[in-house]
Amino acid sequence: MKKNILGIAELLTALLLTIGSVTFFKACGEHEGKFMACHWAQNAVTLIGIVLSASALLRILLKNTGIKTGLSIGVFLLSVSVIFIPNNAITLCMMDSMRCHTVFEPAVIAIASVLAALSGVDSVLGLIKAGKSNEA
Amino acid sequence: MKLKALAFLGLRRRPLRTAALVIIATVLSAAAFGGQILVRSLQRGLESLEQRLGADIIVLPEGAESKVDLQNLLLQGTPGYFYMDKSVMSGLSKINGVEKLSAQYFLVSANAECCTVQVQIIGFDEESDFTVKPWLKEAYSGALKENEIIVGAGLSTRVGHTLSLYGVECRAVGKLEKTGTGLDTAVYATNETVKGLIKASAKQGIAVLSKQSPEDVVSSVYIKAADSADIDELTAEINKELDGVQAVRTKSMMTGTAEKLKVFSKSVTALTASVWGLAAVIMLSSFYLYANERKKEFAVLRAIGFSRRQLGGLVLKQSLITSGAGGAAGVLLTALVILPFVRLIEQKAALPLLLPGWFSTLLYGAAAAVTVLLTGSLSAALSAYKLSRIDTGKILREGC
Incomplete structure:
Protein backbone atom coordinates (compact mmCIF):
# COMPACT_ATOMS: atom_id res chain seq x y z
CA MET A 1 0.00 0.00 0.00
CA LYS A 2 2.75 2.43 1.11
CA LYS A 3 4.79 1.62 -2.02
CA ASN A 4 1.81 2.33 -4.27
CA ILE A 5 0.56 5.51 -2.63
CA LEU A 6 1.70 7.70 -5.54
CA GLY A 7 0.30 5.20 -8.04
CA ILE A 8 -3.09 5.21 -6.29
CA ALA A 9 -3.10 9.03 -6.25
CA GLU A 10 -2.28 8.99 -9.99
CA LEU A 11 -5.10 6.53 -10.70
CA LEU A 12 -7.64 8.59 -8.72
CA THR A 13 -6.59 11.82 -10.47
CA ALA A 14 -6.72 10.17 -13.92
CA LEU A 15 -10.20 8.80 -13.11
CA LEU A 16 -11.30 12.27 -11.98
CA LEU A 17 -10.09 13.69 -15.30
CA THR A 18 -11.88 10.98 -17.31
CA ILE A 19 -15.18 10.97 -15.44
CA GLY A 20 -15.22 14.74 -14.84
CA SER A 21 -14.68 15.52 -18.52
CA VAL A 22 -18.00 13.86 -19.37
CA THR A 23 -19.91 14.90 -16.24
CA PHE A 24 -19.36 17.81 -13.86
CA PHE A 25 -16.83 19.81 -15.85
CA LYS A 26 -17.87 18.75 -19.36
CA ALA A 27 -17.67 21.30 -22.18
CA CYS A 28 -20.67 23.10 -23.77
CA GLY A 29 -23.59 20.86 -24.75
CA GLU A 30 -24.99 20.30 -28.22
CA HIS A 31 -27.01 23.05 -29.86
CA GLU A 32 -29.76 22.38 -32.41
CA GLY A 33 -28.33 18.94 -33.04
CA LYS A 34 -24.86 20.30 -33.69
CA PHE A 35 -21.79 19.93 -31.54
CA MET A 36 -19.47 22.90 -31.17
CA ALA A 37 -15.68 22.86 -31.43
CA CYS A 38 -15.20 22.29 -27.71
CA HIS A 39 -16.98 18.92 -27.93
CA TRP A 40 -14.02 17.45 -29.81
CA ALA A 41 -11.61 18.81 -27.21
CA GLN A 42 -13.73 17.10 -24.56
CA ASN A 43 -13.62 13.79 -26.49
CA ALA A 44 -9.83 14.03 -26.78
CA VAL A 45 -9.46 14.68 -23.03
CA THR A 46 -11.78 11.76 -22.17
CA LEU A 47 -9.90 9.38 -24.47
CA ILE A 48 -6.49 10.36 -23.06
CA GLY A 49 -8.02 10.17 -19.57
CA ILE A 50 -8.91 6.51 -20.20
CA VAL A 51 -5.36 5.76 -21.38
CA LEU A 52 -3.96 7.57 -18.31
CA SER A 53 -6.24 5.61 -15.96
CA ALA A 54 -5.22 2.29 -17.56
CA SER A 55 -1.52 3.20 -17.32
CA ALA A 56 -1.89 4.26 -13.68
CA LEU A 57 -3.71 0.99 -12.87
CA LEU A 58 -0.94 -1.05 -14.52
CA ARG A 59 1.62 1.01 -12.60
CA ILE A 60 -0.03 -0.22 -9.36
CA LEU A 61 -0.51 -3.87 -10.41
CA LEU A 62 2.88 -4.63 -11.98
CA LYS A 63 5.80 -5.50 -9.71
CA ASN A 64 8.83 -4.69 -11.86
CA THR A 65 10.35 -1.36 -10.78
CA GLY A 66 11.62 -0.55 -14.28
CA ILE A 67 8.21 -1.07 -15.87
CA LYS A 68 6.53 0.92 -13.07
CA THR A 69 8.91 3.83 -13.71
CA GLY A 70 8.35 3.60 -17.46
CA LEU A 71 4.59 3.78 -16.94
CA SER A 72 4.98 6.78 -14.60
CA ILE A 73 7.05 8.58 -17.23
CA GLY A 74 4.32 7.79 -19.78
CA VAL A 75 1.63 9.16 -17.44
CA PHE A 76 3.73 12.28 -16.87
CA LEU A 77 4.22 12.98 -20.59
CA LEU A 78 0.57 12.31 -21.43
CA SER A 79 -0.76 14.46 -18.60
CA VAL A 80 1.48 17.35 -19.70
CA SER A 81 0.09 16.97 -23.23
CA VAL A 82 -3.51 17.06 -21.88
CA ILE A 83 -2.85 20.55 -20.47
CA PHE A 84 -2.43 21.81 -24.04
CA ILE A 85 -5.53 20.18 -25.56
CA PRO A 86 -8.21 22.75 -24.67
CA ASN A 87 -7.85 25.94 -26.71
CA ASN A 88 -4.34 25.13 -27.98
CA ALA A 89 -4.41 21.81 -29.83
CA ILE A 90 -8.20 21.95 -30.28
CA THR A 91 -10.01 25.30 -30.27
CA LEU A 92 -12.90 25.95 -27.92
CA CYS A 93 -16.01 28.12 -28.45
CA MET A 94 -15.82 31.72 -29.54
CA MET A 95 -16.65 33.57 -26.32
CA ASP A 96 -14.51 33.24 -23.22
CA SER A 97 -17.60 33.53 -21.04
CA MET A 98 -18.85 30.14 -22.25
CA ARG A 99 -18.78 26.96 -20.14
CA CYS A 100 -15.93 25.37 -22.09
CA HIS A 101 -13.73 28.39 -21.20
CA THR A 102 -14.94 29.00 -17.65
CA VAL A 103 -15.28 25.40 -16.38
CA PHE A 104 -13.91 22.75 -18.78
CA GLU A 105 -10.57 24.35 -19.71
CA PRO A 106 -9.52 25.45 -16.17
CA ALA A 107 -10.60 22.11 -14.65
CA VAL A 108 -8.62 20.13 -17.25
CA ILE A 109 -5.55 22.35 -16.71
CA ALA A 110 -5.77 22.08 -12.91
CA ILE A 111 -6.33 18.29 -12.77
CA ALA A 112 -3.78 17.50 -15.49
CA SER A 113 -1.21 19.70 -13.67
CA VAL A 114 -1.77 17.80 -10.42
CA LEU A 115 -1.42 14.50 -12.31
CA ALA A 116 1.75 15.74 -14.01
CA ALA A 117 3.21 16.75 -10.63
CA LEU A 118 2.35 13.39 -9.03
CA SER A 119 3.66 11.30 -11.92
CA GLY A 120 6.72 13.55 -12.25
CA VAL A 121 7.68 12.93 -8.61
CA ASP A 122 6.87 9.22 -9.06
CA SER A 123 9.10 9.03 -12.16
CA VAL A 124 12.04 10.72 -10.42
CA LEU A 125 11.72 8.46 -7.35
CA GLY A 126 11.42 5.43 -9.65
CA LEU A 127 14.52 6.44 -11.62
CA ILE A 128 16.51 6.92 -8.40
CA LYS A 129 15.35 3.52 -7.14
CA ALA A 130 16.16 1.86 -10.46
CA GLY A 131 19.61 3.49 -10.42
CA LYS A 132 20.31 2.18 -6.90
CA SER A 133 19.21 -1.37 -7.76
CA ASN A 134 21.44 -1.27 -10.88
CA GLU A 135 24.43 -0.23 -8.74
CA ALA A 136 23.73 -3.11 -6.35
CA MET B 1 24.42 9.76 10.39
CA GLU B 47 -10.53 50.73 -12.37
CA SER B 48 -10.58 49.18 -15.82
CA LEU B 49 -14.38 49.45 -16.03
CA GLU B 50 -14.25 53.15 -15.13
CA GLN B 51 -11.53 53.81 -17.69
CA ARG B 52 -13.19 51.61 -20.29
CA LEU B 53 -16.40 53.61 -20.23
CA GLY B 54 -14.28 56.69 -20.78
CA ALA B 55 -17.22 59.08 -20.32
CA ASP B 56 -18.32 61.32 -17.47
CA ILE B 57 -22.03 60.84 -18.10
CA ILE B 58 -24.07 58.12 -19.83
CA VAL B 59 -27.52 58.98 -21.15
CA LEU B 60 -30.00 56.09 -21.31
CA PRO B 61 -33.72 55.71 -22.00
CA GLU B 62 -35.83 56.60 -18.95
CA GLY B 63 -36.68 53.74 -16.57
CA ALA B 64 -34.72 51.52 -14.23
CA GLU B 65 -34.68 48.63 -16.69
CA SER B 66 -32.21 50.14 -19.13
CA LYS B 67 -29.80 51.04 -16.30
CA VAL B 68 -29.95 47.49 -14.96
CA ASP B 69 -29.51 46.12 -18.50
CA LEU B 70 -26.43 48.28 -19.03
CA GLN B 71 -24.98 47.24 -15.66
CA ASN B 72 -25.59 43.57 -16.52
CA LEU B 73 -23.88 44.10 -19.86
CA LEU B 74 -20.90 45.80 -18.24
CA LEU B 75 -20.47 43.41 -15.34
CA GLN B 76 -21.64 40.06 -16.67
CA GLY B 77 -21.63 40.52 -20.42
CA THR B 78 -25.36 39.70 -20.57
CA PRO B 79 -26.51 41.08 -23.93
CA GLY B 80 -29.32 43.62 -23.82
CA TYR B 81 -31.02 46.21 -25.97
CA PHE B 82 -33.04 49.36 -25.23
CA TYR B 83 -33.66 52.38 -27.39
CA MET B 84 -34.52 56.08 -27.31
CA ASP B 85 -35.23 58.52 -30.07
CA LYS B 86 -32.16 59.81 -31.93
CA SER B 87 -33.40 63.42 -31.60
CA VAL B 88 -31.95 63.30 -28.08
CA MET B 89 -28.52 63.89 -29.68
CA SER B 90 -29.40 67.36 -30.94
CA GLY B 91 -30.93 68.24 -27.55
CA LEU B 92 -27.76 67.13 -25.77
CA SER B 93 -25.43 69.03 -28.09
CA LYS B 94 -27.18 72.29 -27.17
CA ILE B 95 -26.50 71.89 -23.46
CA ASN B 96 -23.60 73.94 -22.11
CA GLY B 97 -20.73 71.96 -20.67
CA VAL B 98 -20.98 69.01 -23.09
CA GLU B 99 -17.60 68.75 -24.77
CA LYS B 100 -17.93 65.45 -26.67
CA LEU B 101 -20.83 63.10 -27.21
CA SER B 102 -21.04 59.80 -28.99
CA ALA B 103 -24.04 57.52 -29.40
CA GLN B 104 -24.08 53.73 -29.40
CA TYR B 105 -26.69 51.34 -30.69
CA PHE B 106 -27.15 47.94 -29.03
CA LEU B 107 -28.19 44.88 -30.96
CA VAL B 108 -28.26 41.30 -29.73
CA SER B 109 -27.25 38.64 -32.20
CA ALA B 110 -29.06 35.39 -32.69
CA ASN B 111 -26.75 32.54 -31.69
CA ALA B 112 -23.50 33.27 -33.41
CA GLU B 113 -21.70 30.68 -35.46
CA CYS B 114 -20.36 27.87 -33.27
CA CYS B 115 -21.78 29.24 -30.00
CA THR B 116 -24.93 28.60 -28.01
CA VAL B 117 -24.86 32.11 -26.58
CA GLN B 118 -25.86 35.48 -27.97
CA VAL B 119 -23.36 38.16 -28.83
CA GLN B 120 -23.78 41.85 -28.00
CA ILE B 121 -23.34 43.91 -31.15
CA ILE B 122 -22.66 47.59 -30.57
CA GLY B 123 -23.07 50.06 -33.39
CA PHE B 124 -20.99 53.21 -32.95
CA ASP B 125 -20.16 56.36 -34.84
CA GLU B 126 -16.46 56.26 -35.69
CA GLU B 127 -16.16 60.01 -36.13
CA SER B 128 -17.49 61.05 -32.75
CA ASP B 129 -16.29 57.93 -30.86
CA PHE B 130 -14.01 58.41 -27.88
CA THR B 131 -14.83 55.24 -25.93
CA VAL B 132 -14.08 52.30 -28.26
CA LYS B 133 -11.07 53.12 -30.43
CA PRO B 134 -8.74 54.17 -27.57
CA TRP B 135 -8.94 50.49 -26.46
CA LEU B 136 -7.82 49.04 -29.78
CA LYS B 137 -4.90 46.66 -29.23
CA GLU B 138 -3.77 46.96 -32.82
CA ALA B 139 -4.95 49.87 -34.93
CA TYR B 140 -6.36 49.30 -38.40
CA SER B 141 -5.75 51.69 -41.28
CA GLY B 142 -8.52 53.92 -42.57
CA ALA B 143 -12.11 53.70 -41.42
CA LEU B 144 -14.34 50.71 -40.71
CA LYS B 145 -16.07 49.56 -43.88
CA GLU B 146 -19.36 47.75 -44.20
CA ASN B 147 -19.31 44.27 -42.64
CA GLU B 148 -16.05 45.03 -40.86
CA ILE B 149 -16.02 44.68 -37.10
CA ILE B 150 -13.90 45.26 -34.03
CA VAL B 151 -14.04 42.40 -31.52
CA GLY B 152 -13.59 42.37 -27.75
CA ALA B 153 -10.65 40.52 -26.17
CA GLY B 154 -12.97 37.79 -24.88
CA LEU B 155 -13.83 36.57 -28.37
CA SER B 156 -11.53 34.09 -30.03
CA THR B 157 -12.05 35.67 -33.47
CA ARG B 158 -8.67 36.94 -34.66
CA VAL B 159 -7.97 40.03 -36.73
CA GLY B 160 -8.39 39.08 -40.40
CA HIS B 161 -10.80 36.24 -39.60
CA THR B 162 -14.55 36.42 -40.16
CA LEU B 163 -17.48 35.98 -37.82
CA SER B 164 -20.94 35.01 -39.06
CA LEU B 165 -23.72 37.17 -37.56
CA TYR B 166 -27.28 36.56 -38.80
CA GLY B 167 -25.63 34.72 -41.68
CA VAL B 168 -23.57 37.79 -42.66
CA GLU B 169 -19.81 37.18 -42.80
CA CYS B 170 -18.20 40.06 -40.90
CA ARG B 171 -14.43 40.52 -41.07
CA ALA B 172 -12.61 41.41 -37.85
CA VAL B 173 -10.22 44.30 -38.51
CA GLY B 174 -9.40 45.18 -34.91
CA LYS B 175 -9.31 43.68 -31.44
CA LEU B 176 -9.70 45.54 -28.16
CA GLU B 177 -7.56 45.17 -25.06
CA LYS B 178 -8.77 42.97 -22.22
CA THR B 179 -10.68 44.93 -19.60
CA GLY B 180 -12.16 42.22 -17.37
CA THR B 181 -15.66 43.60 -18.03
CA GLY B 182 -18.67 42.30 -19.94
CA LEU B 183 -17.65 44.46 -22.88
CA ASP B 184 -14.85 41.98 -23.60
CA THR B 185 -17.33 39.73 -25.37
CA ALA B 186 -18.99 42.47 -27.46
CA VAL B 187 -18.62 43.14 -31.18
CA TYR B 188 -18.38 46.72 -32.48
CA ALA B 189 -19.45 47.83 -35.95
CA THR B 190 -20.51 50.97 -37.77
CA ASN B 191 -24.20 51.83 -37.98
CA GLU B 192 -24.14 50.87 -41.69
CA THR B 193 -23.07 47.34 -40.81
CA VAL B 194 -25.67 47.21 -38.04
CA LYS B 195 -28.37 48.21 -40.55
CA GLY B 196 -27.23 45.36 -42.81
CA LEU B 197 -27.40 42.96 -39.86
CA ILE B 198 -30.93 44.12 -39.01
CA LYS B 199 -31.98 43.42 -42.60
CA ALA B 200 -30.37 39.99 -42.39
CA SER B 201 -32.14 39.34 -39.07
CA ALA B 202 -35.48 40.26 -40.68
CA LYS B 203 -34.78 37.75 -43.43
CA GLN B 204 -34.25 35.14 -40.71
CA GLY B 205 -37.62 36.00 -39.20
CA ILE B 206 -36.39 38.01 -36.21
CA ALA B 207 -38.57 40.95 -37.24
CA VAL B 208 -38.77 42.71 -33.88
CA LEU B 209 -35.34 44.24 -34.33
CA SER B 210 -35.87 45.47 -37.87
CA LYS B 211 -38.23 48.25 -36.74
CA GLN B 212 -35.50 49.80 -34.60
CA SER B 213 -33.01 51.21 -37.07
CA PRO B 214 -29.91 53.11 -35.92
CA GLU B 215 -31.14 55.89 -38.24
CA ASP B 216 -34.03 56.55 -35.87
CA VAL B 217 -32.96 55.38 -32.43
CA VAL B 218 -29.87 55.07 -30.21
CA SER B 219 -29.31 52.99 -27.08
CA SER B 220 -26.96 55.17 -25.09
CA VAL B 221 -25.07 58.42 -25.43
CA TYR B 222 -21.65 58.84 -23.86
CA ILE B 223 -20.76 62.36 -22.79
CA LYS B 224 -17.40 63.89 -21.99
CA ALA B 225 -17.92 67.05 -19.94
CA ALA B 226 -15.89 70.19 -20.56
CA ASP B 227 -13.10 70.77 -18.01
CA SER B 228 -14.90 73.79 -16.59
CA ALA B 229 -18.23 71.96 -16.19
CA ASP B 230 -19.52 70.56 -12.92
CA ILE B 231 -20.46 66.96 -13.80
CA ASP B 232 -23.22 66.67 -11.17
CA GLU B 233 -24.82 69.92 -12.32
CA LEU B 234 -24.53 68.89 -15.96
CA THR B 235 -26.21 65.53 -15.17
CA ALA B 236 -29.04 67.33 -13.38
CA GLU B 237 -29.45 69.76 -16.27
CA ILE B 238 -29.72 66.97 -18.85
CA ASN B 239 -32.36 65.24 -16.72
CA LYS B 240 -34.27 68.54 -16.42
CA GLU B 241 -34.02 69.62 -20.05
CA LEU B 242 -34.68 66.36 -21.90
CA ASP B 243 -37.75 64.16 -21.55
CA GLY B 244 -37.74 60.39 -21.83
CA VAL B 245 -34.06 60.01 -20.95
CA GLN B 246 -32.00 59.59 -17.81
CA ALA B 247 -28.50 60.89 -17.44
CA VAL B 248 -26.35 58.86 -15.06
CA ARG B 249 -22.97 59.90 -13.80
CA THR B 250 -20.57 57.08 -14.72
CA LYS B 251 -19.08 57.09 -11.23
CA SER B 252 -22.49 56.72 -9.56
CA MET B 253 -23.20 53.77 -11.82
CA MET B 254 -20.11 52.11 -10.38
CA THR B 255 -21.17 52.86 -6.80
CA GLY B 256 -23.00 49.54 -6.34
CA THR B 257 -20.02 47.63 -7.69
Missing part, protein backbone atom coordinates in the same frame (compact mmCIF):
# COMPACT_ATOMS: atom_id res chain seq x y z
CA LYS B 2 25.32 13.16 8.96
CA LEU B 3 24.67 16.06 11.33
CA LYS B 4 23.30 18.11 8.45
CA ALA B 5 20.47 15.58 8.03
CA LEU B 6 19.49 15.78 11.72
CA ALA B 7 16.76 18.37 11.15
CA PHE B 8 15.21 16.37 8.32
CA LEU B 9 15.40 13.09 10.25
CA GLY B 10 13.73 14.74 13.26
CA LEU B 11 10.81 15.74 11.04
CA ARG B 12 10.58 12.26 9.52
CA ARG B 13 10.44 10.69 12.98
CA ARG B 14 7.17 12.57 13.70
CA PRO B 15 5.29 12.38 10.39
CA LEU B 16 1.88 13.44 11.77
CA ARG B 17 3.21 16.51 13.52
CA THR B 18 5.27 17.44 10.45
CA ALA B 19 2.25 16.98 8.17
CA ALA B 20 0.10 19.14 10.49
CA LEU B 21 2.69 21.94 10.46
CA VAL B 22 3.00 21.79 6.66
CA ILE B 23 -0.82 21.92 6.32
CA ILE B 24 -1.03 24.95 8.64
CA ALA B 25 1.64 26.74 6.59
CA THR B 26 -0.22 25.77 3.38
CA VAL B 27 -3.49 27.27 4.67
CA LEU B 28 -1.64 30.38 5.79
CA SER B 29 0.04 31.01 2.45
CA ALA B 30 -3.10 30.09 0.45
CA ALA B 31 -5.15 32.59 2.47
CA ALA B 32 -2.57 35.36 2.03
CA PHE B 33 -1.91 34.76 -1.67
CA GLY B 34 -5.51 34.00 -2.69
CA GLY B 35 -6.91 36.94 -0.72
CA GLN B 36 -4.39 39.37 -2.18
CA ILE B 37 -4.91 38.16 -5.76
CA LEU B 38 -8.70 38.38 -5.50
CA VAL B 39 -8.76 41.83 -3.92
CA ARG B 40 -6.20 43.20 -6.37
CA SER B 41 -8.05 41.69 -9.35
CA LEU B 42 -11.30 43.31 -8.20
CA GLN B 43 -9.62 46.69 -7.77
CA ARG B 44 -8.08 46.42 -11.24
CA GLY B 45 -11.42 45.30 -12.70
CA LEU B 46 -13.24 48.28 -11.27
CA ALA B 258 -17.57 49.70 -5.63
CA GLU B 259 -19.60 48.99 -2.48
CA LYS B 260 -19.71 45.28 -3.26
CA LEU B 261 -15.95 45.46 -3.77
CA LYS B 262 -15.50 47.20 -0.41
CA VAL B 263 -17.54 44.53 1.41
CA PHE B 264 -15.68 41.76 -0.42
CA SER B 265 -12.26 43.29 0.34
CA LYS B 266 -13.16 43.72 4.01
CA SER B 267 -14.40 40.12 4.27
CA VAL B 268 -11.28 38.76 2.58
CA THR B 269 -9.01 40.90 4.80
CA ALA B 270 -10.88 39.84 7.97
CA LEU B 271 -10.80 36.18 6.94
CA THR B 272 -7.10 36.34 6.07
CA ALA B 273 -6.31 38.08 9.40
CA SER B 274 -8.28 35.46 11.38
CA VAL B 275 -6.60 32.58 9.56
CA TRP B 276 -3.22 34.23 10.16
CA GLY B 277 -3.87 34.81 13.84
CA LEU B 278 -5.12 31.28 14.39
CA ALA B 279 -2.33 29.67 12.38
CA ALA B 280 0.35 31.74 14.12
CA VAL B 281 -0.98 30.67 17.55
CA ILE B 282 -1.11 27.00 16.46
CA MET B 283 2.44 27.19 15.08
CA LEU B 284 3.75 28.87 18.22
CA SER B 285 2.03 26.35 20.53
CA SER B 286 3.20 23.45 18.40
CA PHE B 287 6.85 24.52 18.53
CA TYR B 288 6.54 25.32 22.24
CA LEU B 289 5.09 21.88 23.08
CA TYR B 290 7.64 20.22 20.83
CA ALA B 291 10.41 22.03 22.68
CA ASN B 292 9.07 20.64 25.99
CA GLU B 293 8.87 17.12 24.56
CA ARG B 294 12.40 17.28 23.23
CA LYS B 295 14.11 18.57 26.36
CA LYS B 296 15.73 15.21 27.00
CA GLU B 297 16.91 14.81 23.41
CA PHE B 298 18.38 18.31 23.43
CA ALA B 299 20.06 17.69 26.78
CA VAL B 300 21.76 14.62 25.27
CA LEU B 301 22.81 16.65 22.24
CA ARG B 302 24.23 19.32 24.55
CA ALA B 303 26.09 16.63 26.53
CA ILE B 304 27.74 15.25 23.37
CA GLY B 305 29.01 18.67 22.42
CA PHE B 306 26.29 20.59 20.58
CA SER B 307 26.42 24.30 21.30
CA ARG B 308 23.29 26.33 22.20
CA ARG B 309 23.64 28.04 18.83
CA GLN B 310 23.63 24.69 17.01
CA LEU B 311 20.50 23.59 18.89
CA GLY B 312 18.74 26.84 17.99
CA GLY B 313 19.82 26.38 14.38
CA LEU B 314 18.37 22.86 14.36
CA VAL B 315 14.92 24.05 15.49
CA LEU B 316 15.04 26.94 13.06
CA LYS B 317 16.02 24.63 10.19
CA GLN B 318 13.08 22.35 10.92
CA SER B 319 10.74 25.31 10.97
CA LEU B 320 12.16 26.56 7.65
CA ILE B 321 11.61 23.13 6.06
CA THR B 322 7.96 22.84 7.21
CA SER B 323 6.93 26.44 6.59
CA GLY B 324 8.88 26.56 3.30
CA ALA B 325 7.16 23.41 1.99
CA GLY B 326 3.75 24.58 3.22
CA GLY B 327 4.24 28.12 1.90
CA ALA B 328 5.19 26.88 -1.56
CA ALA B 329 2.33 24.33 -1.59
CA GLY B 330 -0.19 27.03 -0.59
CA VAL B 331 0.93 29.36 -3.35
CA LEU B 332 0.89 26.57 -5.96
CA LEU B 333 -2.53 25.28 -4.89
CA THR B 334 -4.02 28.78 -4.95
CA ALA B 335 -2.49 29.44 -8.36
CA LEU B 336 -4.05 26.19 -9.58
CA VAL B 337 -7.49 27.02 -8.20
CA ILE B 338 -7.82 30.80 -8.64
CA LEU B 339 -5.85 31.68 -11.78
CA PRO B 340 -7.52 29.24 -14.23
CA PHE B 341 -11.00 29.69 -12.72
CA VAL B 342 -10.95 33.50 -12.65
CA ARG B 343 -13.62 33.83 -15.37
CA LEU B 344 -15.96 31.50 -13.46
CA ILE B 345 -15.41 33.49 -10.24
CA GLU B 346 -16.11 36.67 -12.20
CA GLN B 347 -19.39 35.25 -13.53
CA LYS B 348 -20.56 33.93 -10.17
CA ALA B 349 -19.60 37.07 -8.23
CA ALA B 350 -20.94 39.40 -10.96
CA LEU B 351 -17.95 41.66 -10.36
CA PRO B 352 -15.33 42.78 -12.87
CA LEU B 353 -12.08 40.88 -12.33
CA LEU B 354 -8.81 41.66 -14.04
CA LEU B 355 -5.89 39.55 -12.86
CA PRO B 356 -2.60 41.33 -12.17
CA GLY B 357 0.19 40.67 -14.70
CA TRP B 358 2.42 37.59 -14.38
CA PHE B 359 5.23 39.48 -12.71
CA SER B 360 2.95 41.03 -10.08
CA THR B 361 1.29 37.63 -9.47
CA LEU B 362 4.73 36.07 -8.94
CA LEU B 363 5.62 38.87 -6.53
CA TYR B 364 2.40 38.33 -4.55
CA GLY B 365 3.16 34.59 -4.43
CA ALA B 366 6.74 35.18 -3.28
CA ALA B 367 5.56 37.70 -0.64
CA ALA B 368 3.02 35.20 0.75
CA ALA B 369 5.62 32.41 0.91
CA VAL B 370 8.21 34.68 2.58
CA THR B 371 5.66 35.88 5.18
CA VAL B 372 4.82 32.26 6.04
CA LEU B 373 8.55 31.53 6.37
CA LEU B 374 8.97 34.50 8.71
CA THR B 375 5.97 33.47 10.85
CA GLY B 376 7.34 29.92 11.09
CA SER B 377 10.83 31.18 11.92
CA LEU B 378 9.52 33.50 14.62
CA SER B 379 7.58 30.66 16.25
CA ALA B 380 10.69 28.47 16.09
CA ALA B 381 12.94 31.23 17.44
CA LEU B 382 10.92 31.36 20.68
CA SER B 383 11.20 27.58 21.10
CA ALA B 384 14.90 27.73 20.28
CA TYR B 385 15.35 30.36 22.99
CA LYS B 386 13.51 28.14 25.49
CA LEU B 387 15.62 25.11 24.54
CA SER B 388 18.88 27.03 24.75
CA ARG B 389 18.12 27.78 28.41
CA ILE B 390 17.64 24.18 29.53
CA ASP B 391 19.66 22.88 32.45
CA THR B 392 21.32 19.88 30.82
CA GLY B 393 22.62 18.35 34.04
CA LYS B 394 19.29 18.52 35.84
CA ILE B 395 17.37 16.99 32.92
CA LEU B 396 19.83 14.16 32.49
CA ARG B 397 19.85 13.46 36.25
CA GLU B 398 16.14 13.77 36.94
CA GLY B 399 14.80 12.89 33.47
CA CYS B 400 12.50 15.92 33.13
